[in-house]
Amino acid sequence: MRQLAPLAVAVPLLGAALLVFFHTLLPRIAAELLALGIAIAACVMTVLLLVHVGHGLTVYWFGGWHPRQGVAIGIDFAVSAVGAGLAAFVSLLMVLALVYGIHYLDVRHPYYQVLMLTFMAGMVGFCLSGDLFNMFVMFELMSVSAVALVGYKVSEGAALEGGLNFAVINTIGAFLFLLGIALIYAHTGALNLAQMGASLRHGGDDRVVVVAFTLIIGALLIKAAIVPFHFWLADAYAVALTPVCLLLAGAMSELGIYGVGQVWFTAFQGALGSHAHVVRPILVGAGLLTALWGGAMALTEDHIKRLLAFVTISFVGVFLIGVGLLSEAGVAGTSVYVVADGLVKASLFACAGILQHRLGKVGQHRLHGRGGGLPATGIVFAAGGLLIASLPPFGPFLGKAMIDDAAIKAGYWFVPALVAVASALCAAAVLRAGARVFLGWGDAGSDAPDLADEDTEPETRAGHDRTPAIMFVPALALLAGALATGVWSGLPDLAATAARRFTDFGGYHAAVFGTAHHLGSATSSAPEWFDYAYGAATVGLAVALTGLNLWGVRVVPGWRRASAAAAFAIAPIRTLHSGRVGDYTAALTLGIGVLGALLAVSLL
Amino acid sequence: MSVYPYLVAAWLLGVGLYGVMSSRNYIHLIICLTVVQASTYVLLLSVGYVSHGKAPIFADIPTSSVTVDPVVQALTLTDVVVEATVVALLLALVVQANKRFKTVDPNAMTRMRD
Amino acid sequence: MSRGRLAIALIGLVLLVGGLAWGTAGSYGFGHYHALYGRIVARDSVPDRSATNAVSVTTFDYRGFDTLGEEFILFVSVAGVIVLLRRMRGESGRDESLLAEEDRRASESSRWLGLALVGPLLVLTVYIVAHGQLTPGGGFQGGVILMSAVAFVAVGGESVVLLRLRRASSGVELAESAGAAGFAMIGFGGLVATGTFFENFIAKGTSGLLTGGFIPLANIAVGLEVAGGLLVVISELFDQRFTRERS
Numbered sequence: 014m015r016q017l018a019p020l021a022v023a024v025p026l027l028g029a030a031l032l033v034f035f036h037t038l039l040p041r042i043a044a045e046l047l048a049l050g051i052a053i054a055a056c057v058m059t060v061l062l063l064v065h066v067g068h069g070l071t072v073y074w075f076g077g078w079h080p081r082q083g084v085a086i087g088i089d090f091a092v093s094a095v096g097a098g099l100a101a102f103v104s105l106l107m108v109l110a111l112v113y114g115i116h117y118l119d120v121r122h123p124y125y126q127v128l129m130l131t132f133m134a135g136m137v138g139f140c141l142s143g144d145l146f147n148m149f150v151m152f153e154l155m156s157v158s159a160v161a162l163v164g165y166k167v168s169e170g171a172a173l174e175g176g177l178n179f180a181v182i183n184t185i186g187a188f189l190f191l192l193g194i195a196l197i198y199a200h201t202g203a204l205n206l207a208q209m210g211a212s213l214r215h216g217g218d219d220r221v222v223v224v225a226f227t228l229i230i231g232a233l234l235i236k237a238a239i240v241p242f243h244f245w246l247a248d249a250y251a252v253a254l255t256p257v258c259l260l261l262a263g264a265m266s267e268l269g270i271y272g273v274g275q276v277w278f279t280a281f282q283g284a285l286g287s288h289a290h291v292v293r294p295i296l297v298g299a300g301l302l303t304a305l306w307g308g309a310m311a312l313t314e315d316h317i318k319r320l321l322a323f324v325t326i327s328f329v330g331v332f333l334i335g336v337g338l339l340s341e342a343g344v345a346g347t348s349v350y351v352v353a354d355g356l357v358k359a360s361l362f363a364c365a366g367i368l369q370h371r372l373g374k375v376g377q378h379r380l381h382g383r384g385g386g387l388p389a390t391g392i393v394f395a396a397g398g399l400l401i402a403s404l405p406p407f408g409p410f411l412g413k414a415m416i417d418d419a420a421i422k423a424g425y426w427f428v429p430a431l432v433a434v435a436s437a438l439c440a441a442a443v444l445r446a447g448a449r450v451f452l453g454w455g456d457a458g459s460d461a462p463d464l465a466d467e468d469t470e471p472e473t474r475a476g477h478d479r480t481p482a483i484m485f486v487p488a489l490a491l492l493a494g495a496l497a498t499g500v501w502s503g504l505p506d507l508a509a510t511a512a513r514r515f516t517d518f519g520g521y522h523a524a525v526f527g528t529a530h531h532l533g534s535a536t537s538s539a540p541e542w543f544d545y546a547y548g549a550a551t552v553g554l555a556v557a558l559t560g561l562n563l564w565g566v567r568v569v570p571g572w573r574r575a576s577a578a579a580a581f582a583i584a585p586i587r588t589l590h591s592g593r594v595g596d597y598t599a600a601l602t603l604g605i606g607v608l609g610a611l612l613a614v615s616l617l
Numbered sequence: 618m619s620v621y622p623y624l625v626a627a628w629l630l631g632v633g634l635y636g637v638m639s640s641r642n643y644i645h646l647i648i649c650l651t652v653v654q655a656s657t658y659v660l661l662l663s664v665g666y667v668s669h670g671k672a673p674i675f676a677d678i679p680t681s682s683v684t685v686d687p688v689v690q691a692l693t694l695t696d697v698v699v700e701a702t703v704v705a706l707l708l709a710l711v712v713q714a715n716k717r718f719k720t721v722d723p724n725a726m727t728r729m730r731d
Numbered sequence: 732m733s734r735g736r737l738a739i740a741l742i743g744l745v746l747l748v749g750g751l752a753w754g755t756a757g758s759y760g761f762g763h764y765h766a767l768y769g770r771i772v773a774r775d776s777v778p779d780r781s782a783t784n785a786v787s788v789t790t791f792d793y794r795g796f797d798t799l800g801e802e803f804i805l806f807v808s809v810a811g812v813i814v815l816l817r818r819m820r821g822e823s824g825r826d827e828s829l830l831a832e833e834d835r836r837a838s839e840s841s842r843w844l845g846l847a848l849v850g851p852l853l854v855l856t857v858y859i860v861a862h863g864q865l866t867p868g869g870g871f872q873g874g875v876i877l878m879s880a881v882a883f884v885a886v887g888g889e890s891v892v893l894l895r896l897r898r899a900s901s902g903v904e905l906a907e908s909a910g911a912a913g914f915a916m917i918g919f920g921g922l923v924a925t926g927t928f929f930e931n932f933i934a935k936g937t938s939g940l941l942t943g944g945f946i947p948l949a950n951i952a953v954g955l956e957v958a959g960g961l962l963v964v965i966s967e968l969f970d971q972r973f974t975r976e977r978s
Contacts, residue, residue: 019796019928023918026803030912033810034905075796076921077930081775084767088796124814131807138800146692150800153699157706157804161811164710168819173714174726180707181637184650184700191657191696192630192751198689199664199758202766224754592727594646595638595732599740602634606746613750619760624752631748638740639732660755665769668762673773673785676866680777686769687776687785694790695801698871698957702808705964709815712971 014065018073018090018141021058021100025051025134032123032130041122048126049111055133056104063097068510068534070524072143080526085205091143091279091525094511095348099271100140102352103264106359107133109487110256113363117370117481118254119474120165132158132260139268143525145197145229145280146204148272149190152236156183159265162257163249166472172252174592179249181594182242182601186235189605193228196221197280206279207525210518214283222284223616227609230273237269239333240303241604243326244590244597247310250322254472255366258318259487262325262362263355267332270351274336274344278516286518289339291615293423295608296337301431303330306586308438312562313583317365317375317446321358324401324439328354331432335416342419345512345537349504350412356495357400357409361443363488364394367480368450370473377446382453389485391451393492398447400495402440402555403433405540405548408498414544415505415537429543433551440551441558448563455563505537622663629656643711643721647704654700658693665689781935782864782943790869791949795929798949799918802956806911809960816967822974829973830890837888845887852880856954863950864943870950874957881962885969894973896966903959903966910956917945917952 028051032044071092078087111129135154142148164176198204200221201212238246250258307327314320335347365375367390374380384391403410420428448454498504513535520532565572629652636649665686671678673687718726759765772793776785780792790798856877863869885893896903924932931944
């Protein structure tokens, strides 16, 4: 059973290699079905692994190299419920993304399938790994596959720009990760997370640890797209193929946050745990800034996929708040929220893809009213928007309520209100787009500048007059999943138990080095009345903002001046998103520098 | 001074990043990225060095001799391959971008907004 | 560079580079590596695997899974290059006249030098790959040397050699994917034979070439993949030069 851990990574990789080996013999449909089969197999394996792992921690040593003299000489996979759950979620999204692309997507087989499979293998490996350098290798495997998939549409200038920005920024992040690994290896002599943690516990918190922590966390936050490292994401997610967007938004961004949590709870907690009260505000602050920034930018975007990219950024900020609280309850809430929200975002991207397939455009103003012939898609899109506004009692609401409770318990009473505002902004952006496109409400073509959404080549071939079930069913299934996660009553407790294992420092080390460590299960409290109040308020605020945006000019006096003032206020932030990689790199450098300075000053 | 190699690594990082930020030619930018790569190699390898240690190849030295750390060398080997492949992908993207935009100036390649 | 960017860049660089320098200055100095991991690996490579190159044993055995990941990163980037440089609708194929022009301009001596070097480099490749577990070298290094042998020929003047490699009938892509698949299968072999993925299931031997368990096989797989992959990449990039765009 434990073999499932390596197999979940190795089978997709072997499959990808064989697909290329036989590619002259395989017709397109064979390659698609084979890839889908492998993805389903990986999904089944990760789910079985999740069930097998249960409350414990399963450790798998590659090559049979068990630790010698207390030193881990081989690589291990240390799988707990959070890691296995995330891996299962990722492979499920991959299955749906591959289904979405069958037959219609205009891609070169088998290379597209190969890239998707290796992308999945990298993500699953990242979730399961217990060795820091192995995490880096998986991180790079993910990134390289993603770069090729993002830049896929080489005939479009925007796609190349997005792919290049993505590649350069992520590569710099990878280098920072390596520098951090080198430093922490110098200090602890360990690449294995458990051993590192034990060594740091004795070794203390000196300069090297702080700098290594900054670099490693910085690299992961770049991947996760936290402000000010987030500029690449909007460029990249807007131009990628739709199934790839499903995965990027639903899974890849979250992995950066998972990485932050994993690295903290298993390794750095030993040295910096006593300073958690310093690290916490930095992480929570960055998360809040990201949440609000993403929400504000989403409202200004005309291009639907770019809008959704900013929604993704905003939500990653909330995930960081959850994990940044450095507590069990925060991790539990984030786990639920990641799954629920990932499903919603993937569903929304799928709807955007359907719009692109049927109508050939993704700009709200160009599409104004033309979505009237796609009622089913419109309903899914609107439902997605409401879920983003944390409509009780569904999945995203539950996740957010858990994070809010954790924040209040940790003393951050203002977090729920600010997060509510950010979600309302995002939801208003989505609902407004939906209303404009599907219902034809609001004025056609006014405020936002018309973007060059030059689809010189549509991403799908044939069948543009109807929505194939293959594209619609994943969108609907994803939405249904998001609804269901809120209704499943056992989920919060499962998440809480999983979080307890994830944050347990001593037990991780014991499990990796031999002894089993029993942890009691944890329970999670149900959402309180004020969570429902926040949820309702968020929905109300979102709907109000949507309405104002659509009809404010006619209904509310002074609206024109107010919205002009708002546009003026946000203009500098918009210009920062210049599309120039040099600007992004400068922001990244400053961000890492400031992060390091803050940590150094407060920890030493 | 026993921290010189680390300072070299830090300097390479700075120079490379400055090059990326100020570059007006994408090929130059990619080479600047390789300079940043070099800083990671230097740091990794200097971390593993043992004074008066020999290379960890036991073909002609006794197995009990003092050698430098083989683990960081393996890590650097992996690192070199990974980064070379990223450069290949970036170059492919730049070639296509040149065809599309008729330029390799990163500052001129913006089509997404005003 | 705009003034705003310059200002942000300079502040950021001072903080980042200064921070890195400051941090490393507080570490154990250069030459004072003290951890046990490296010592154990150096001490145990020969007893464990009869292979004298501790770095190879680390790369392919102790940390073999990382190498599997790295192999596939190379594989992915090759697939990525193929996909990104695919023939687009506005392009009509190879401009033969440019190719002929290029070849005409190459000097005879460089052409002959390129061709003459192929033999020795091939021998060198085989030597390096085969002795990977004993002396510095191995699959990666050997693969690069093999790739450079072909590159010398092309640079010397026989450009068409490189371009012929792009055809599906050339075994290059097959070799590359065979190498990647082969490496993965070695891992599976470990799983099947001993129950643990990547466990070295071949006897370690005593000394000489047939030592290190599956490490020689891994080196061959890696060599195939690296050579094949890099050849595909440079031939794709090279081909771009001679692609005619329909205006």
